Amino acid sequence: MGMTGLRSFDQSLVTTKQWLKDLMAELSTDDEELAYHAIRAVLHALRDRMRIDDAVEFGAQLPMLLRGVYYEGWDPSDKPEKIRSLDLFYEKVEKQLRPRDVNPQRACIAVFRVLENHMSPGSINDLKSTLPHVLKDIWPAD
Numbered sequence: 032m033g034m035t036g037l038r039s040f041d042q043s044l045v046t047t048k049q050w051l052k053d054l055m056a057e058l059s060t061d062d063e064e065l066a067y068h069a070i071r072a073v074l075h076a077l078r079d080r081m082r083i084d085d086a087v088e089f090g091a092q093l094p095m096l097l098r099g100v101y102y103e104g105w106d107p108s109d110k111p112e113k114i115r116s117l118d119l120f121y122e123k124v125e126k127q128l129r130p131r132d133v134n135p136q137r138a139c140i141a142v143f144r145v146l147e148n149h150m151s152p153g154s155i156n157d158l159k160s161t162l163p164h165v166l167k168d169i170w171p172a173d
Contacts, residue, residue, distance in 0.1 A: 043095035057141035072127035
């Protein structure tokens with residue numbers, strides 16, 4: 032019997048823990064809570080910047096547990112947000128990071144690296160095609 036007894040839940044938990052572990056390494060921290068807040072903040076900022084159909088397609092590629100985090104509190108009625116500068120994107124991320132003390136630019140780059148390492152190249156290319164150039168500029172090099 033696994034952690035929950037449901038294979039799909041247990042597998043999602045294991046996968047999500049691995050994503051958080053990798054993000055903790057990227058952020059040079061052993062604080063899993065900080066990693067959680069970072070991935071949540073960046074995923075929400077990305078989600079809110081995408082067209083609804085792109086946001087849903089991207090969300091479908093996330094592990095089940097992170098998919099719930101991704102959709103938490105989402106109101107697509109006023110999306111996509113017109114975030115055209117890095118400063119505005121970082122500001123949105125920073126608002127969700129609080130009270131956690133991590134640089135929003137560092138959080139974005141770290142989360143982008145984790146996404147790049149865990150998602151299929153096709154999913155990453157689809158995501159990048161929906162982003163404004165200013166965000167593509169900080170995406171880790173292939």
